Amino acid sequence: MSESHALKADIAADDDLVTPGRTGWQRFESTLYGAGSIVVLLLVWEIVPHLITISAGTKLFFTTPSQIGGTLWTMFATGTIWKPLGVSASGFSLGLVLAIAVGLPLGVLIGRSRTLNAMFDPFITAFNATPRLVFLPLLMLWFGLGLGSKVVIVFIGALFPILINTYEGVRNTDRVLVNVVRSFGASEWDVARLVVVPNAMPYIIAGLRLAIGRAVLGVVVAEFFGSESGLGVMMVQAAGRYQVAVVFAGLIVFAALSLAMTALVQILENRLSRWRPQHAGNE
Amino acid sequence: MTDDAAPHISFATRHRKVLLGGFSVAIFFIAWQATFLFVPFNPLFISKPNLILDSFVEMLFSGDLLHDLAVSGVPFLYGFTAAVVVGVSVGVVMGWRVRVGYALDPLMTVFYASPLVALAPLVIVFFGVGVSGKAIIIFLLSVFPFIFNTAAGVRAIDRLLINVVRSMGGTEKDLYLKVIVPGVLPYIVAGARIAVGRGLIGILVGEFFAASEGIGYAIARFGDLFALDKMFACILAIMIIAVVLTEGIRWAERAAFPWRIGQ
Numbered sequence: 001m002s003e004s005h006a007l008k009a010d011i012a013a014d015d016d017l018v019t020p021g022r023t024g025w026q027r028f029e030s031t032l033y034g035a036g037s038i039v040v041l042l043l044v045w046e047i048v049p050h051l052i053t054i055s056a057g058t059k060l061f062f063t064t065p066s067q068i069g070g071t072l073w074t075m076f077a078t079g080t081i082w083k084p085l086g087v088s089a090s091g092f093s094l095g096l097v098l099a100i101a102v103g104l105p106l107g108v109l110i111g112r113s114r115t116l117n118a119m120f121d122p123f124i125t126a127f128n129a130t131p132r133l134v135f136l137p138l139l140m141l142w143f144g145l146g147l148g149s150k151v152v153i154v155f156i157g158a159l160f161p162i163l164i165n166t167y168e169g170v171r172n173t174d175r176v177l178v179n180v181v182r183s184f185g186a187s188e189w190d191v192a193r194l195v196v197v198p199n200a201m202p203y204i205i206a207g208l209r210l211a212i213g214r215a216v217l218g219v220v221v222a223e224f225f226g227s228e229s230g231l232g233v234m235m236v237q238a239a240g241r242y243q244v245a246v247v248f249a250g251l252i253v254f255a256a257l258s259l260a261m262t263a264l265v266q267i268l269e270n271r272l273s274r275w276r277p278q279h280a281g282n283e
Numbered sequence: 284m285t286d287d288a289a290p291h292i293s294f295a296t297r298h299r300k301v302l303l304g305g306f307s308v309a310i311f312f313i314a315w316q317a318t319f320l321f322v323p324f325n326p327l328f329i330s331k332p333n334l335i336l337d338s339f340v341e342m343l344f345s346g347d348l349l350h351d352l353a354v355s356g357v358p359f360l361y362g363f364t365a366a367v368v369v370g371v372s373v374g375v376v377m378g379w380r381v382r383v384g385y386a387l388d389p390l391m392t393v394f395y396a397s398p399l400v401a402l403a404p405l406v407i408v409f410f411g412v413g414v415s416g417k418a419i420i421i422f423l424l425s426v427f428p429f430i431f432n433t434a435a436g437v438r439a440i441d442r443l444l445i446n447v448v449r450s451m452g453g454t455e456k457d458l459y460l461k462v463i464v465p466g467v468l469p470y471i472v473a474g475a476r477i478a479v480g481r482g483l484i485g486i487l488v489g490e491f492f493a494a495s496e497g498i499g500y501a502i503a504r505f506g507d508l509f510a511l512d513k514m515f516a517c518i519l520a521i522m523i524i525a526v527v528l529t530e531g532i533r534w535a536e537r538a539a540f541p542w543r544i545g546q
Contacts, residue, residue, distance in 0.1 A: 033385035041390065061409050118303035123311075129529040130522045131484040136491070137506030138514065141328070216398045217484070224404065225491050225503075232401070239404035247405050255397035262396075 063244040071245040072252065085253065087230040091147055092219045092257070095154025099211060103159045104204065107166025108192050111200075117167070128160045133221055140226040149226050154218035158211035165207025169200025205269045209262055216258045330511040339516035347501075348520055355486050355497040358414045362421025363482050369422075370429025370478075371471060377430065378437025395427040403488045412493040421485035425478035429471065436470030437463075469540040476532045483525055 042065045048054075054062055075081040110117045136153055143149035177195045186194065197204075223232025231250050238246035295302060312332045319331055326334075342348040377384045377391075403420050410416035444462045453461070490499025498517055505514035 029382075030385040030388075033382055034389035037386040037390050038393070061405070114299075115303060118300040119307035121300070122304045122308050125530070126522055126526055129480065129525040131480060131487060131525065133484055133487045133491075134502060134518045134521045136487075137503050138511075138518070141506055141509070141511075213396070213398075217400055220398050220401050221484075221488060221491075224488070235401060236404045239408050242408070244405060247402070251397055251399075251401045254401055255393070258396060258398065 060242045061244055063248060067245040068248045068252070071249045075249060081253070084229055084231045084234045087147075087227075088219050088223065088232065088254075089257070091150035091222065091230070092154060092215055094147070095151045095218065096158050096211065096215045098151065098155045099158035099162055099215070100208070102155075103162030103207075103211075104166055104197075107163045107204075108170050108196060108200075110163075111167040111170025111173075112188070112192070112196065124160065124164065127156070128164065132156045132218070136221065136225060145226050145228055150219060150222040150230075153222045154215045157214040157218040161207045161210035161214060162204065163207075165203045165210070166200055169203025170196050172203070173199045201272050202269070205265060205272070208265050212258055212261045212265065216254055220254060326511060327509045328511070330515050334512040335515040335519065338512040339519055342513065342516055348498075348517070351496060351498045351501045351517070352520065352524075355417075355490065355499065358417035358489070359421055359482055359486055361414065362418035362485065363425055363478070365418070365422045366426040366429055366478060366482070367471075367475070370426045370474070371433050374430045374433025374471075375437055375467075378434035384434065384438075391427065391430055395431065399423050400484065400488055403492060407489065407492050412489075412495075417486060417489035417494075417497075420489045421482045424481040424485040428474040428477040428481065432470040432474030432477075433467060436467035439470070440466040469536065472532060472536050472540070476529055476536075479528045479532065480525070483521070483528075487521075 046064050046066060049059075049062065049064060106120075110120050132153065135156065136149070139149040139152050143152055173196050177199070178191055181191055181195050219230070220232050223230040224236055227233050231253060235247050235250040238244075238250070316332050324331065339348075373387070377387050400420075402423065406419050406423070407416050410419055440463060444466075445458060448458050448462055486497070487499040487502075490497040491503050494500040498521060502514055502517045502521075505511070505517060
């Protein structure tokens with residue numbers, strides 16, 4: 001099954017970052033080294049301009065962590081960040097909500113029906129392999145330079161991880177459970193509600209996590225090429241004016257947005273998988 | 284698929300999936316074409332499959348398409364090769380030396396999680412719109428899957444196997460050829476599959492921004508010119524390449540590492 005491969009590889013790329021079973025000292029050591037390397041990198045970056053003289057030309061492209069921090073602080077203190085951030089965030093959330101609203105039911109449907117699966121498979125494979133960015137110029141023609149094209153590009157970016165993971169989770173549902181519920185007279189809707197979706201939840205959550213990354217990417221590129229306002233627009237304009245610190249500040253805000261959303265999904269996951277017996281022992 | 288294809292099962296049942304898939308694709312294109320029998324056709328807004336096919340064939344034989352693809356292929360090759368070399372080496376060290384792993388894991392995670400595409404305007408301003416700027420964007424986007432997957436592959440190597448080879452008097456060469464490379468390679472190839480998609484994004488971003496030729500530039504320009512049939516033809520070309528690359532790697536994985544199937 002081709003999709004299962006994609007799913008596992010995608011999950012592996014995220015989940016292999018966590019190595020289980022560390023002792024207390026090892027955990028301390030890993031935190032120490034991990035935080036240490038980040039601090040060292042920032043320090044080196046900060047003092048490089050003091051150690052070597054940078055030519056005036058290169059200086060235009062150079063910034064330091066303190067300048068980036070200062071820029072971020074000013075943007076939040078003066079409130080100039082809120083408007084572009086609001087524009088970006090609304091595009092992001094609308095697209096993501098749409099992707100969930102379409103991807104989840106469609107994933108359940110093609111997971112439950114072999115015929116539908118076979119009919120949708122060529123489209124899913126083709127669109128999932130293609131970088132959705134190719135459609136951006138087309139979407140700009142169709143939906144204009146505003147919110148519309150941004151929402152659609154976020155939507156098609158986030159749709160496939162959710163769709164494929166939901167499908168995969170539904171396919172892995174225990175047949176016995178489905179048959180039991182059916183024997184008690186459950187309709188297909190009941191089967192989905194009581195057995196299939198709760199069982200697929202870990203897959204759906206993993207898909208959601210991937211989708212957040214894709215959605216942020218969608219917002220960034222949509223604003224780079226086809227928008228009038230938003231964080232991405234701010235960054236492109238800043239790059240044109242050699243305000244490198246602003247570009248990095250924008251990058252940090254985008255990264256923070258994606259991390260905050262991922263943390264939210266993590267909370268959701270913990271809440272939704274509380275009933276799972278094997279989950280109680282962990283964490 | 285779990286269903287066993289026993290010889291007595293009819294052709295239609297055996298190839299049900301392929302037949303249904305082909306059927307739905309055919310229906311899709313026929314419906315697309317047929318819609319304009321009833322709806323007025325506006326070539327500035329949408330195209331028709333027959334026009335797209337005509338443009339595709341025309342651009343293919345005039346050499347325009349191949350030229351643009353070649354122009355885009357060069358930075359892709361540079362950036363992707365650099366990503367393989369750097370990513371695999373960093374990944375091996377991160378996987379092999381525990382403390383290096385501790386030190387680099389959070390840092391790399393931060394980079395991997397942040398939308399590095401956002402640095403594209405800066406890279407373009409700094410390195411220009413030529414091959415180097417695009418290659419660097421592609422490198423930045425595609426290096427991290429290699430790092431993480433290689434590190435995971437090295438960590439997953441069974442220490443017992445290493446000890447066995449050593450006990451049996453195997454040399455370092457045996458160790459590498461018989462244990463380490465076969466163990467890590469599937470992970471690297473799986474990383475390559477993810478990296479290809481990200482690399483293609485890199486090309487498109489680089490060329491949408493500023494370029495004078497290349498497939499991404501062609502798509503953006505035909506969009507600006509409202510030449511939708513040509514634009515769809517270029518999109519079709521990218522789709523074909525993306526599917527061939529990803530499915531090709533997937534096929535190679537299945538052929539070369541059959542023991543990985545189902546893992």
